[in-house]
Amino acid sequence: MLKENLQGLDSFAANVKEALGNAIEQEPASLSLEIPREESHGEFAVACFQMAQAEGTDPPTVAKRLAKEIEIPGVTAEAVGPFLNFKVDSEILAQTVLEGALTSKYGKGEEHAATVLEFSSPNIAKPMHVGHLRSTVIGAALARILMRLGHRVTRINHLGDWGSQFGKLVAAWNNWGNEKSFLESPINHLLELYVRFHEEETDNPDLKDQAKEAFSELETEEDGETRQLWQRFTEASLQEFEQIYNRLGVSFEHIRGESWYENQLESLVEWLDSCGVLEESEGAQIIDLTEQGIDTPCLVKTAHGTTLYATRDLAAARSRWKEFSFDHSLYVVGSEQNLHFRQFKAALSRCGEAWAEKIEHIPFGLIRMAGGKLSTREGKVLLLSEVLDRACELAAETIAEKNPDLPDRESVAEKIGLGAVIFHDLKHQRQKDVVFDWKEVLSFEGDTGPYLQYTHARCCSILRKANSPSISSAEVDSSLLSDSKELMVALGRYPGALREAGRKREPSALAQSLLRIASAGNAFYRDKRVLGCGDENLEYARLAAVTALRNVLADGLHLLGVPAPEEM
RNA sequence: GUCCCCGUAGCUCAGCCGGAUAGAGCAUCGGUUUCCUAAACCGAAGGCCGCACGUUCGAAUCGUGCCGGGGACGCCA
Known part of the structure; x- marks a missing residue:
């Protein structure tokens, strides 16, 4: 650099x-x-x-x-x-930090790279649950962090909209589907059907055959009834997902489900065959990976001739390489899929594709419930919308108690509730498993999102009351800030934290840095009276420090996807 | 059985490209509001850094083994 x-x-x-x-x-x-x-x-x-x-x-x-x-x-x-x-030197440090933090360039990098980032990727016909929060929030933060560092980022939402599960869903619909229930609440009804399918399939082997038949139809027939059903399910799901994405402030360059690669599957299989890596085993088409040190082969086609997850991921990877010529292709996907990513990278390597090395799985730990596992099949889910709603309700109660005269209470409550949930997820190292605990997620005190938001709001409040025009670092007498080294050091480490977050693909590095900054900030304005401190130059210098603090907090929160209200 | 991840204060975690007395938050106890938002701040108490061996001048940090928790292991995604 x-x-x-x-x-x-x-x-x-x-x-x-x-x-x-x-x-x-x-x-x-x-x-x-x-x-x-x-x-x-x-x-x-x-x-x-x-x-x-x-x-x-x-x-x-x-x-x-x-x-x-x-x-x-x-x-x-x-x-x-x-x-x-x-x-x-405190004075020179203060000058340097102010020069940086009072511009919008603070923390900007020059890592010119084309980066494809796949994240969120929920499954169609199922509601988004707390498990989807991690991929969504980590991916969205990573995208913004990498962009700040200079990457050209292409965000892709790889929806789970293909695969044998849709065979099951279609079979379930054909048996028990109810038009009225679907129209009332599409995803809920589809989830009911999905759950019922898994309840009944053990006693009714015929169901399994129906499901396989249906998926086979989906993959072969262009415009059959099955495909129309699938399309309806997809559209209804997407509408619900959009609501959550809007709320979380998440967007994508491309929303492309697995189905997007559908017409590339055949040529992919042919290509694999021409590379000489395909072989038949127990009726299925596989790629052997023992030489790559992986015992389990990569399954490309089932004995029924249908494609599999790996087939579609291989096609997607190749398609993205052709389209984006990426320097990095990142996948924010749970750590339970470690083997899958090792397999499909190894498969590409076997085909002699050097770009396979640019593919990087960014795993994260599971969310578990204190009382046991979450399971969509068993209908045991904790809906993401429910978590967000509860956080926002509690935020509204807290406002009613602490700041009842606050203007625009509802919108601020939404920001605080979302901030609490999002930050709670991002402050931990992504690899670690998380036991979902309402008490912690809904906490607004200590090392939390609302704590950062509060510090930011306090800064805004001071600046609002100062009613002073924009501050120029060149006009600050930085010797007057020699007594504020802790804050300046914390702010001074922000660009480094940002680079670390990018390099390690670890938003928590940024989150931790913001906590240190907020802590130093709170100590700063506790000890140093800003407005009416008796000296015009001193007040100006301290206002500059508060502005820098407010800017960096606002910037960091924005990168993490945590809203930063000016009052709370 | 094999492979991957995790194991730091009562709880949740940071620190882990080895370095100086191991840091936060929550909970507990005590204090701070005529003062820019007390969602804050200050103080007290709390730790064989899972265990053992090894590498090193030096290990919470690196390596090996074991124990504990989680996950994955061909026709789900």
């Missing part, structure tokens, strides 16, 4: 590395600085044990020598025992 693009503390880190690299004759890029735990130890540090070993002296000697030798503008090097600590 070009040095000019570094912002906040990153720019100081680059200078430190360069000076240190010169002093010890090493490539600056190969050096890594650590962030000291203790605030008094400065903003960056290096341990001198290895250098001492190389030189045959002891670490404190090396640290002392380097502390004397190294000169960095705006940074003091200090030896503390075997450590070399670097302290950034």
